[in-house]
Amino acid sequence: MMKSPWSLRDYVFAAFMTIGMVASIFVIGPLVPVPFLQLVAWAPFGGIFLTLGMARLQRRGSVALMIIPLALLLAPLSPAITLYLVLTVFVTEAVVYLRGNYRPKANRLLGNVVFFASAIAIGLPSAALMVGGVFAELLTKPWLIVGLAIAAAVTGAIGWWLGEKIVSQLRRAGKLDADS
């Protein structure tokens, strides 16, 4: 059997970053009751944990290690969200795969931007196909989807910037062995 490149420490760290992302949804969610605007508003906070996870795990597949358990956990709640999360992770990992891994800061920024922008680009059409209603109407206004995706990319980049600030604080405190 092939040995996993991840250690127990990696699995636990990734799980805690996932918890951080979910916990921050509970803070932001009630403040923004519009589904895809919620994602834009949550990206700076979710991006912090995503960046931390990338900085600590560094290898390809780091985003998958954080998001796939979440997608699986949500499977009994909503298979649609699971599918959308898996597709988003797939796009992010595929883009970063071409650039190497999550060791350089630039790749972590790229990972964040692609993750949140693709969440809109994949999530909105999926919701339109499955639920219809306002989501289907939004499909007739592609500029709105592009606008939301750009907004999510920008707030995701803010999340990366905040995440890197915490990474440097954690490194100074000797709590994170990430490369600069």
Place this chain on the structure above:
Amino acid sequence: MPIAKLSRTSLSGLAPINPVLKIGLSVGLMVVALCLQKLPAMAVLVGGLLLLTAQLRIRLVGLLYGVLTLTIFALSSAWLSGDWPKAVFSTLRLLAIVLPAPVLALTTPPSALIRALQALRLPSFLTLSLMIIWRFFPLIQQELQRIWEANQLRGIDLSRQPRQWFSGLMVPLVFQMVTYADEVTVGLQTRGYDPEAPRSCSQPLRWQHIDTLFCGVVALWLGVVGYLEWVR
């Protein structure tokens, strides 16, 4: 803001139902919701889900938040499409996709969910990640609550000062979480936990009479939905 309270609920009479059956039902209900095209059938489907939801003790804040979100969705759908029945149908479909979540997940004890995921023969690292998320999520929520209250004691109301969220909320939370992650890793390592090793289960899942009864009631309910959609 009472963050931890927003998601706090209690288990109901649905708790003893086999969690694998609940997962299957959740997927099945979503597929049915996506297939339905007639308003009465969708209304019966959502009606049944609302009856099941009534078993949960959901806090008023959560309920009001849900109603507000649905109202915004319905009004914006109607405004954009100019078709009220279509907007109502879409809102009901959204409910039918979203409602199995509180009903089926919040009535499942964490240990039963983990046993169900083990029964599905997932890779062991995924089970470990899910166990940690399920076990430590409430603890991190409490931690978040404590940090929020500590800020209030220092005269900082974070709900009115979003600029303080990074330094006052996120930084202490992340430091606390990294400490927890290190402690949990050490705890697992000292107990000789190996994510690659096969796991045993002291209480394996079994099919019970209540599961058969539950299946019967669900079949009846979905039968009525099918009759309204395809026969009538």
